[in-house]
Amino acid sequence: MKVTTGDQLSGRTDLQADVCIVGSGAGGGVLAWQLTQAGHKVVMLEAGSHHTTQDFAPLEERLAYPALYQERMTRATKDAAISVLQGRTVGGTTTVNWTTCFRTPERILAHWQQHFGVELGDMLPHYEAVEERLGVAEWPVEAANANNLTLWRGCKALGWQVKALRRNVRGCVSSGYCGLGCAFGAKQGMLLTTLPDAVNAGMELYADCRVLKVERQGQEWEVQGQIQAPGDLSSTGAEIRVRAKRVVLSAGAIGSPGILLRSGINPNGAVGRRTFLHPVVAVAARYEEDINGWAGAPQAVGSHEFVDRGEQVGFFLEVPPMQPMLVASGVMGSGAMVNDFMAQLPKLSSHLALMVDGLHPGAPGGTVELLSNGRPKLDYPIGPALVEAMATAHRAMARCHLAAGAQEVFTLHPSPVSMTSEDHLERLDAAAYGALEHSIFSAHQMGGCGMSGDAKAGVVDAEHRVKGQDGLYVVDGSVMPTSLGVNPSQTIYSLAHRAAGILSADL
Amino acid sequence: MALSRRSFLGLSAAGTLVLGAAGLALFPGKRVPPQDWLLTFTESEYSTLVALIETVSPGSSGAPSGVELGVAAELDTLFSTLPPENGAEIALALGLLENALVGAILDARPRPFSRLPLERRAEIWAAWCTSRIPLRRTVYKGLNALILATTWGHPEMTALAGYPGPPTVPSYGSDP
Numbered sequence: 001m002k003v004t005t006g007d008q009l010s011g012r013t014d015l016q017a018d019v020c021i022v023g024s025g026a027g028g029g030v031l032a033w034q035l036t037q038a039g040h041k042v043v044m045l046e047a048g049s050h051h052t053t054q055d056f057a058p059l060e061e062r063l064a065y066p067a068l069y070q071e072r073m074t075r076a077t078k079d080a081a082i083s084v085l086q087g088r089t090v091g092g093t094t095t096v097n098w099t100t101c102f103r104t105p106e107r108i109l110a111h112w113q114q115h116f117g118v119e120l121g122d123m124l125p126h127y128e129a130v131e132e133r134l135g136v137a138e139w140p141v142e143a144a145n146a147n148n149l150t151l152w153r154g155c156k157a158l159g160w161q162v163k164a165l166r167r168n169v170r171g172c173v174s175s176g177y178c179g180l181g182c183a184f185g186a187k188q189g190m191l192l193t194t195l196p197d198a199v200n201a202g203m204e205l206y207a208d209c210r211v212l213k214v215e216r217q218g219q220e221w222e223v224q225g226q227i228q229a230p231g232d233l234s235s236t237g238a239e240i241r242v243r244a245k246r247v248v249l250s251a252g253a254i255g256s257p258g259i260l261l262r263s264g265i266n267p268n269g270a271v272g273r274r275t276f277l278h279p280v281v282a283v284a285a286r287y288e289e290d291i292n293g294w295a296g297a298p299q300a301v302g303s304h305e306f307v308d309r310g311e312q313v314g315f316f317l318e319v320p321p322m323q324p325m326l327v328a329s330g331v332m333g334s335g336a337m338v339n340d341f342m343a344q345l346p347k348l349s350s351h352l353a354l355m356v357d358g359l360h361p362g363a364p365g366g367t368v369e370l371l372s373n374g375r376p377k378l379d380y381p382i383g384p385a386l387v388e389a390m391a392t393a394h395r396a397m398a399r400c401h402l403a404a405g406a407q408e409v410f411t412l413h414p415s416p417v418s419m420t421s422e423d424h425l426e427r428l429d430a431a432a433y434g435a436l437e438h439s440i441f442s443a444h445q446m447g448g449c450g451m452s453g454d455a456k457a458g459v460v461d462a463e464h465r466v467k468g469q470d471g472l473y474v475v476d477g478s479v480m481p482t483s484l485g486v487n488p489s490q491t492i493y494s495l496a497h498r499a500a501g502i503l504s505a506d507l
Numbered sequence: 508m509a510l511s512r513r514s515f516l517g518l519s520a521a522g523t524l525v526l527g528a529a530g531l532a533l534f535p536g537k538r539v540p541p542q543d544w545l546l547t548f549t550e551s552e553y554s555t556l557v558a559l560i561e562t563v564s565p566g567s568s569g570a571p572s573g574v575e576l577g578v579a580a581e582l583d584t585l586f587s588t589l590p591p592e593n594g595a596e597i598a599l600a601l602g603l604l605e606n607a608l609v610g611a612i613l614d615a616r617p618r619p620f621s622r623l624p625l626e627r628r629a630e631i632w633a634a635w636c637t638s639r640i641p642l643r644r645t646v647y648k649g650l651n652a653l654i655l656a657t658t659w660g661h662p663e664m665t666a667l668a669g670y671p672g673p674p675t676v677p678s679y680g681s682d683p
Contacts, residue, residue, distance in 0.1 A: 001682060052682045059673035062660030072589060073656075079641065080649040175674050183676040196683040233588060294670060324670050328659035329652045332636065334563040335629055338655060339570050345668040373592050414636045436644040 001196040003050045003090060006208025006227045012239045013227075015204065017043040018507055020223045020244035022211045022259065024048075025092020026492035027476030027499075028250030029190030029198075030130060034500030036201035040507060043242050044198070045209040045223065047251070048089035049230045053192070056181035061325035064180035067231065068096050070254075077366065078379040081435035082279055083329065085443045086252060089181075090207050093252070094189035094489060097443070098178045098298040098321065099167040101136045102486035103127045104494065107308070111359060116481040117453025118462045123494055130493040134168040134188040143174065145296025147319050150287065150349040152301045154400030155317070160305035165318075167297065168489075176295040176321050208232075209240050212374070213263040214247050214472065221247040221471055246471050246503060248464075250496070253445035253478040257368040258376030260449065260459070260466070260474075267467035270459050272368030274450050275378060276483035277442035278354040281390050281433075282320070282330060283397035285406035291349045293322025299487075306396060307356060307485045313363050313389035315353040316485060317397065322350060330439040332414040341410070351400060353393030358447060358482030360385055365483075368448050387434040395428050412439040444488050449478035463502045464495075471506075475499045534607030536619035542580060546587035547594040548601070553579060555605040558621035562628040563651055564658040570667050573658040581657050600646040604635075613640075 019035055021028045024046040035042050051068065065073035068089045075084040087093035104123065112118040130136070141152060141164045155162035172186040185192065199205055211225040220243050227238035249256040257272035265271070298321035307314045320326065324345060331338050357363040362385025368376050382390075394411060398419055401409045410416040417427050431437075449466075452458025459466060460479050466472040477492050484491055539554040548556060557579045564573030573579075586594035603609060604620050610631075611617035620628060635647040658664055662672065 053679050054681075057676040057679075059676065060660075062657070065656075066585065066588075071593070072585060074585075074589070074593070074653065076649065080645045083652065177673060180673075183679065185679050185682070192683060233590065295674070324665040324668055325656050325660045329656035331655055332648075332651070334632060334636075334651055334655070335565055336567045338564070339567050339667075342659065342664075342668045345670055371592065373590055375590060375592075414633070436641070436648055 001199045002205070004204070004206045005050055006229050006232075006236060006238070009227045009238045009240065012241065015043050015240070015242045017041050017242060017244040019246045019248060019503065020045065020221070020242040021248045021250055022223060023092060023250035023252060023255065023476060024090050024190060024195060024205065025087065025250060025252060025476065026094050026190065026489050027496045028248070029091065029094065029194040030493045030496035031248060031250065031475050031500050031503070032198035032203055033133075033194035034497060035503060036198040036203050038500070038504045040504065042198065042203040043244065044203055044205045045211055045225055045240065045242065046090050046205065046207050047210045047255070048087070048092070048207065050090045050207040051095070051181060053183060053185045056183035059175070059177045059180050059183055061180065061323050065325070068181055078377055079435060081382065081440055082277060082380055083441040084277070084378065084445065085441060086254065086445055090205070091189045091191035091195065095181055095191050096179055097189070097489055099169055099187055100299045100302070100318070100487040101166045101168050101490040104491040105485055108482065108484050112451070112481050116451060116458065118451045118481060119453065120462060120498065123498065126494040126497040127490070129497050130490065134193055134493065135170040136166050136168045136490065138164050139167045139297055139300050140164060141301060143297065144300035145174070145176065145293065146289065146291045147293035147296070147322060147349045148300040150285070150291070150404040150406070151303065151317060151319050151351055151400060154404035155303045155305065157403035158399065160303055162301055162303040162305075165299055165302050172297065174296050176298055177323070178298050179321055179323070179326070206240065210235070211251070211259055214259060215263065216469070217243070220245060223247055245507060246473065248473045248475050248503070250476040252476055253448045254368055254376050254378055256474050256476055256478045257448040258370065261368070261370050261376070262374055265466065265469055265472070267459050267469070268457055270450060270457065272448050274358060274365045274481070275368050275380070275448040276358045276365045276446040276480070277380060278444040278483050279357065279382070279386065280352050280354050280441050280443065281393055282350050282352050282412055282439060283394055283401065283409060284348050284350040284412065285401035285409040286344050286347050287349055287406055288347070290346050291322070292346055293349060294324075304485070306393070309389070311360070313360050313385050314356045314485060315389055315393045316356070317400070318352050318354065320350055320352055322348060330412055330441070332412055332439055333416070349401070349406070351397040353397055354444070355386055355389050355393070356483055356485040357386065362386070365447055382435040390433040391428070394431070394433065395425060398425055398428060413437065444483070446477045446480040446483050446488055449474045450481045451479045452481065464499045473499070473503065534617065534619050536605050537621040541583070542577070545583055547583045548598055551605070552598045552601045553583060555601040555621050556582065558628060559601070559604065559632070559650065560654050561625065562632050563654040565625065571663055573654060576658060576661050576663065578654060578657045582653060597650070600650060603646065
């Protein structure tokens, strides 16, 4: 795949296109694939660098995270309470995600229609098209690793709903290192699928281009960006300008609001507001048998037993990969206790609970703001409704581990709550929950440019058009009016597939 | 009244400078010369970072400490590749931790952090984790995670945890 990189550009580069897409992740990748198939001239600008499959070896965390993630894996909410994992590379987060795919839940689509006036129509053709192109298929429970099987066993023992997950892979060798980029060429992210399709059909793809702003100029839009050297975050001094009939922001739930705010575009004052994270809390446990949770498909099973808790914030259960650097970054304590904890790594299993934010008044999400240097920052308050859900989730995960046969269960508090039997669950009642009380992270960023059918609310309409800005669109996870209660990648792929038809008709 | 992060950062630059300068002039910290040129931090900030790394990742039963692994230099390099504001936030945090005048006022601890014995540093750092001052908890969360992640990215540490390392990757052809 031909990619123009930052070291190949100097001075000012001026380009012309039918459509300029900003961002090469789940939204931009699928959109580019479809628009080029329809014969449109597309230029794509990606802030991250171009890393090929060969570059992902030797799969060392300390090399991969700074190279492939936003802010070199140091991205966090304003108060540092939530670590934000988000890709920054060609292919966006689809290059480093854990491959779990879900269709958008019907109850979420109904909620969007009822509360936001968003009618998406029949999504089935869009689901099916991306599933076929990306090889989305169920990963059999028989192939799940021991880390996933503790969740499976615990849920089964407790009579909770639990299912095998679907993944976008072909020829997966179960290495477990999806989060570092797939060195085996198995993950069907944008890097190996829709982007090569689009480039082969004529798209020009530029990596190392950080878009600063977009500006209306007559009947066209101009996208203004600065060039970075590959692997670098600072400008080389070179610039890029793309003039296009249509501009699509696909820079993700933190990046797209940032570009709009820098451009002085803020329909209904809603840009950056209602940003959702599926805030994640974890509970670990030591088992008698070896778990070796660093190996095997990272996510193979999940439980939606608690996803709909009525008036209370719901959560769903999955597991993470257990490579040492990722595990250590989730430990809140310090000193010798960390070494003691990490010494148990081969026998540790961890369960995750992902909070479903945005569906309840008490979980309105966060706000993307601009820092004085123009870079976006997310402020995400954690109110009582989320605190209650996090407390409940801790108890659920502890019960699940114990039901699965754990020897000892630990929370990720600075002084971990330890439990070896159901009688000890009441120890959780004395613990504090919420921001900076225990580890919290996010791998799912949504909202910030929310869809709304009401002209006086939201940032985009149900056709992805930025309100009051003819020819400007947003196609990525930021358009979601709420979080999903499932991993969001396939919803973004499918929304982008649907959006391609809308854009083609508009051109 | 609890001092919020926002209100703390809103202190006038002059006030902050006076407090910092007074603290450093009256109670100079321990200096640890870096092995190489510093790219982000001053020598004073680097020395505080070394004292903190020794506190967070002290090494035990055969495990090297974060200082021995060179974590301070790695973080100095890391922040040199991020926007300067990111490094400046860390530098401000290290200054607060080190400052004996601030320590004396808030913690009855009239010595720079870097000059305290390891056990006392560990107590102070643990207290920052649960402090009533939100800014301290923010500093704790951010720096603690950075130091632990960097420490546990080293093969010397992961081998001690029974981690065999990543799998061998067979040669792979070209991407499409």
